[in-house]
Amino acid sequence: MMSEIPYIAVVALIGIGLYIVMFKRNLIKLAMGITLIETGANLFLITLAYRSGDRLSAPVMTSQIMGGGAPAYSLPTPHALTLTSIVIGVATTALLLAFFMQLYKKFKVSSVDEMRRLRG
Amino acid sequence: MSFYDDLIANAPALIVAIPLLFAFATPLVSKINKGLRNVWAFLAVLLSGALMYVLAWEIFKDGGDLASVYVFGGDNAEVFNVLENVRITFYVDGMAAFMGLIMATVAFGAIIYSFSFVKKYSGQDKYYTLLLLMLAANFGMVFTGDLFNLFVWFEVSSVAICGLIAFRTNRGESFEGAAKYLIYSTIAGLLLLFAIGLLYGEYGHLNIKYLSSAIGAGGSMLMIDRIALGILVTVFALKAGAVPMHMATPDGYSEAPAPITAMMVTASQAGLYAMFRSTFTLYGGNIQNAVEQLDLLHAAGYLLVILGVLSMFVGVTLALVQKDIKRLMAYHAISQTGYMLLGVGVGLAVYAQGGNNDFAEFGRTAMAGGIFHIFNHALYKGLLFLTAGAIIYKAGTRDLNKMGGLGRDMKMTALFFIIGALAIAGVPPANGFASKFLIYESVFRFNPVIGAVAMLVSLLTLASFVKVFYSAFMGPKNPDMKVGEVPKTMLIGMAVLAGMILVFSFLPSLVLSEIVDPAVTALAGPGPAIDFNLTLFSGQGGWNALVFLVVFIVMFILGYLLRLVLGNKGTTPKNEGAKPYLFGNPTEIGGVPIVVSGSNVYWGFIRALKRYYRPMEKMHSGLINEYVFWFMGTIGLVMLALMVLI
Numbered sequence: 001m002m003s004e005i006p007y008i009a010v011v012a013l014i015g016i017g018l019y020i021v022m023f024k025r026n027l028i029k030l031a032m033g034i035t036l037i038e039t040g041a042n043l044f045l046i047t048l049a050y051r052s053g054d055r056l057s058a059p060v061m062t063s064q065i066m067g068g069g070a071p072a073y074s075l076p077t078p079h080a081l082t083l084t085s086i087v088i089g090v091a092t093t094a095l096l097l098a099f100f101m102q103l104y105k106k107f108k109v110s111s112v113d114e115m116r117r118l119r120g
Numbered sequence: 121m122s123f124y125d126d127l128i129a130n131a132p133a134l135i136v137a138i139p140l141l142f143a144f145a146t147p148l149v150s151k152i153n154k155g156l157r158n159v160w161a162f163l164a165v166l167l168s169g170a171l172m173y174v175l176a177w178e179i180f181k182d183g184g185d186l187a188s189v190y191v192f193g194g195d196n197a198e199v200f201n202v203l204e205n206v207r208i209t210f211y212v213d214g215m216a217a218f219m220g221l222i223m224a225t226v227a228f229g230a231i232i233y234s235f236s237f238v239k240k241y242s243g244q245d246k247y248y249t250l251l252l253l254m255l256a257a258n259f260g261m262v263f264t265g266d267l268f269n270l271f272v273w274f275e276v277s278s279v280a281i282c283g284l285i286a287f288r289t290n291r292g293e294s295f296e297g298a299a300k301y302l303i304y305s306t307i308a309g310l311l312l313l314f315a316i317g318l319l320y321g322e323y324g325h326l327n328i329k330y331l332s333s334a335i336g337a338g339g340s341m342l343m344i345d346r347i348a349l350g351i352l353v354t355v356f357a358l359k360a361g362a363v364p365m366h367m368a369t370p371d372g373y374s375e376a377p378a379p380i381t382a383m384m385v386t387a388s389q390a391g392l393y394a395m396f397r398s399t400f401t402l403y404g405g406n407i408q409n410a411v412e413q414l415d416l417l418h419a420a421g422y423l424l425v426i427l428g429v430l431s432m433f434v435g436v437t438l439a440l441v442q443k444d445i446k447r448l449m450a451y452h453a454i455s456q457t458g459y460m461l462l463g464v465g466v467g468l469a470v471y472a473q474g475g476n477n478d479f480a481e482f483g484r485t486a487m488a489g490g491i492f493h494i495f496n497h498a499l500y501k502g503l504l505f506l507t508a509g510a511i512i513y514k515a516g517t518r519d520l521n522k523m524g525g526l527g528r529d530m531k532m533t534a535l536f537f538i539i540g541a542l543a544i545a546g547v548p549p550a551n552g553f554a555s556k557f558l559i560y561e562s563v564f565r566f567n568p569v570i571g572a573v574a575m576l577v578s579l580l581t582l583a584s585f586v587k588v589f590y591s592a593f594m595g596p597k598n599p600d601m602k603v604g605e606v607p608k609t610m611l612i613g614m615a616v617l618a619g620m621i622l623v624f625s626f627l628p629s630l631v632l633s634e635i636v637d638p639a640v641t642a643l644a645g646p647g648p649a650i651d652f653n654l655t656l657f658s659g660q661g662g663w664n665a666l667v668f669l670v671v672f673i674v675m676f677i678l679g680y681l682l683r684l685v686l687g688n689k690g691t692t693p694k695n696e697g698a699k700p701y702l703f704g705n706p707t708e709i710g711g712v713p714i715v716v717s718g719s720n721v722y723w724g725f726i727r728a729l730k731r732y733y734r735p736m737e738k739m740h741s742g743l744i745n746e747y748v749f750w751f752m753g754t755i756g757l758v759m760l761a762l763m764v765l766i
Contacts, residue, residue: 014314021307022749030744034306041313048321078320081268085313088275092306095279099286099299106292116742117293118300118371120442 006047013040025112027100031093038089042082049078131175132190132210135220136259138168143252150245158235161248165231165255169224172259176217180638187213187642189265209265209327214638218491219262219393221635222498223386225620227255230379233506233613236606237379237513238287247287247377254280254383261390266326267316270394274312274359277387278305285376297368297375300744304368307748308355311755315351318344328397332405336413343763345403346416350759352398353420358751359391362461363430365754366454367740367747373450374518378509379613381446382502385453389494392457396464399424400643404472417472419762424465429570432458436580438736441726443520443719445508445588449501452544452584455577456497462574463490463559466566471644482562484640484647485659489558492628492636496551499624500543503617507537510606510614511592520591520719523601527593530605534593536614541589543621545582549665549672551621554628554656561658583722591718626665629656 013036020033103109127134142164150157179186190210212220231251238247257277264270282305286298320326322344323334335345354365361369369388373381399420403413435455442448467487470478510533515523527534543550546557556578564571605611624631633650641647655664720726726733739750 018307018748018752021303022745022752025745030303034303034310037307037310041310041317044314044317045320048317075324077326078317081320084268084272088272088279088309091279092275092302092309095282096299096302096306099282099295099302102286102289102295103292103299106295109296112743112745115296115299115744118297118375119742120438120737120740 006043010040010044010047013037013043027103027110027112027115030112031096031100034096035089035093038085038093042085042089045078045082045085049075051075127171128175128178128188130190131171132188132212132263133192135168135171135175136210136256136263138171139164139252139256139259143249143256146249146252147245150248154244157245157248161252162231162235164252165224165227168255168259169228172217172220172224175212176221176635179212179214179217180635187211188217207327208269210263211265211329212263214635214640214642215393215396215491216262216642218495218635218639219386219390220259222389222495223255223258223262223383226382226386226498226502226617227251227258229502229506229613229616230382231613232616233382233509233610234377234379235609237509237610238377241288243287243289247284250280250283250287251380251383254284254380254387258383258387258390261387262393265328267319267328267331268326271309271313271316274394275306275309277390278302278309281305281372281376281380281384281387284380285372287377287380288375291375294375297371300368300747301372303744304358304365304747304751307751308358311351312355315348315355318348318351328402329405332402335403335405339412341412341416346762347759349398349403349416349420350762351755352402353395353423354751354755354758356391356395356398357427357461357754360388360395360457360461361391361431361454362427362457363434363454364739365751366431366435367750368744369454370447370450373453373505374444374446378446378505378512381450381505381509382617385501385505386498388453388457389460389498392460392464392494395424396643399468400471404644414472416762418469419765421465421467421469421472423758423761424461424468425570426465428458428461428463428465429573430458431455431461432577433573434736436577436584437729437732438740440580440584440587440722441733443717444518445511445520445523445592446505446518448520448584448588449504449508452504452581453497453501455581456493456501456544458577459556459559459574460490460493460497462563462570463487463493463555465490466563467640467644470566479644480647482565482659484644485558486562486566487640487644488632488636489555489562489658491639492558492632493552493555495631495636496543496555496621496624499617499621500540500550500552503536503614503621504540504544506610506614506617507533507540510610513606513610514604515592515601520588521717523592524595524718525593525597526601528597530593532605532611533614534589536618537589537593539618539621541582541585543625545585546578547582548663549625549668551625551628554625554632554663554665557656557663558658561660565660587719587721590721595718626669627654628663628665629653632656 017033017036017040020029024030024033103115109115142160146157146161149160175188179188192208238244254277257273257280260273261270261277264273282298282302285301286294288294319331323331325331358365373384376384399417404417432455435451435458439448439451439455442451463486467483467490470483511526512518514530515526517523543552546552560571560574563574630652633652637650654666655662
């Protein structure tokens with residue numbers, strides 16, 4: 001049960017993030033929603049890394065007792081993936097916020113309802 | 121090992137590394153000299169493009185079943201066969217090399233065109249930096265041998281593209297288009313990462329080759345496999361711009377500078393590539409073993425067909441009502457993507473059917489048609505976006521109603537436009553017809569109704585390009601417009617693509633046998649050998665462009681003789697032909713003539729279909745929330761179809 005809590009958190013984070021992006025109209029909230037989805041995806045990767053058993057497909061880093069007494073270990077690959085993904089996330093969030101800032105400067109747009117010059 | 125062998129062995133890494141390195145050095149070079157910066161950026165595209173051509177030559181030279189594997193941090197692939205699974209690899213087979221060739225060609229035309237096109241803007245350093253970054257991301261996305269780097273290149277491509285969409289900072293709309301495109305592609309990218317996490321958690325590897333041997337090895341498909349496939353297919357369909365996840369695509373395409381739009385076409389096609397990779401290679405690697413896997417792929421094939429038909433039809437009908445020239449062309453890009461999805465989807469559906477000869481009879485031809493269409497589409501759509509850029513450059517407006525008479529001054533641009541328009545509409549003997557011919561004939565065997573829809577869409581495509589030609593190039597000269605032809609480098613950029621269209625219009629079988637067939641082989645395994653022949657065979661019939669050329673020349677001479685005999689009377693306002701034809705309605709009411717604006721020549725057709733167009737207008741509301749909702753709804757439906765219905 002304890003080991004499933006991270007997965008529940010992943011689902012909650014991605015779900016809340018998607019809800020915000022689909023139903024909230026404020027642009028800053030939109031950016032927050034995207035960041036939440038990103039956090040959920042990153043947490044998912046990190047959770048995948050920590051496991052027990054003998055599936056030694058990559059070098060083992062830690063040795064701690066987890067669950068049923070089998071040695072637990074942490075795969076390095078998901079950590080590398082998460083780091084990369086965080087860096088990418090920073091870039092996209094910064095770019096998105098920059099666009100929102102410029103939109104506010106140009107048209108005083110702060111809501112999705114006003115950001116619909118391009119349509120049809 | 122000679123220098124040439126070394127070069128070939130390291131080419132996959134170099135093709136990506138050169139634009140990356142040059143991209144980050146561009147701002148520095150720009151500090152020295154602005155002219156040097158242009159040469160520098162051109163050199164990057166030229167070098168990596170030339171290497172791409174050399175590598176493709178090596179891969180395609182002996183029938184095309186070779187693949188170039190580059191293992192980062194390893195001496196060579198054979199020695200580290202086991203470790204290859206945990207390393208970062210580039211895997212360039214027939215399909216990847218095919219995509220790489222297209223990207224290199226379009227980028228070459230686009231960068232030459234850029235020199236004059238962006239001259240009047242500030243921030244050109246960033247423009248060239250991002251252009252090269254986008255090129256590197258495009259190459260990386262098709263070369264990568266592991267799923268995680270697919271995600272990385274996907275995101276690099278999105279960031280570079282969005283930066284370029286917002287390049288014209290004086291237009292507020294460009295920020296809006298960029299923001300929408302970025303929100304869409306970021307959410308897609310994160311869901312892609314989630315799907316990759318699912319596969320990694322199950323199989324403990326990211327290498328596509330390893331995963332393809334592991335998925336379905338137990339004889340059944342796990343729920344995780346189905347969910348992951350659903351996400352992968354939908355996300356890549358979004359990147360490719362398939363309906364109903366297309367809404368941000370026209371915004372991005374129409375706001376980006378024209379050469380970037382031409383390159384964005386190839387970036388979208390990288391999404392298509394990733395979709396075909398994930399269905400054929402990732403999930404189809406073990407295809408002989410499991411019945412469940414066949415069913416899953418069969419269903420995925422039908423999904424691609426549905427997405428394809430929707431994209432074709434919705435794209436072209438919406439293009440018909442546009443009055444912004446670039447937005448119109450962007451909807452056509454969506455519509456043409458439908459053809460590729462349709463062709464390869466039919467291929468996948470019958471490939472995974474098993475137990476009959478459908479794949480050999482028409483499935484392979486459909487796939488070849490779809491993949492061939494990728495090649496043709498990149499050339500003619502790239503050319504059309506460049507001509508649209510030239511029109512906007514000279515006319516100063518993107519509104520079809522405000523422009524007119526440009527053909528009098530821009531003769532070359534008009535010629536290039538005609539070449540591109542004939543190709544996109546699939547009018548023989550242009551190259552677009554060759555690939556559409558393969559699609560029509562094979563899809564007709566699959567389902568006659570879909571084959572008929574594909575032809576109808578071509579007709580509507582022609583109709584809307586007639587509209588553009590009519591409102592932009594024909595008519596009296598507008599005194600407000602700047603006169604004269606566009607600068608030389610823009611013409612050269614367009615001529616590169618137009619020349620390739622002309623050459624391959626008359627040698628479609630050369631492309632089919634030399635590069636398309638190896639690409640199909642890379643996805644679906646070897647088939648019967650296709651030899652070079654001047655006539656293109658679809659299995660049902662043949663098509664020879666040269667015959668049509670002769671017919672056209674004869675007709676032209678006849679028409680010219682007729683003109684000599686009858687004399688050139690021209691059209692005067694007195695002639696009956698000079699009056700507007702309004703579907704039989706009166707042309708004036710109470711002495712006031714009715715004027716139909718250039719963008720609205722099909723008003724009768726559109727009014728008759730208002731029951732269709734009203735909900736379409738509501739669907740494209742401009743609200744990014746609703747767009748994301750459509751995306752989520754599609755993912756949900758696709759997953760439902762893959763999990764429950766089969």
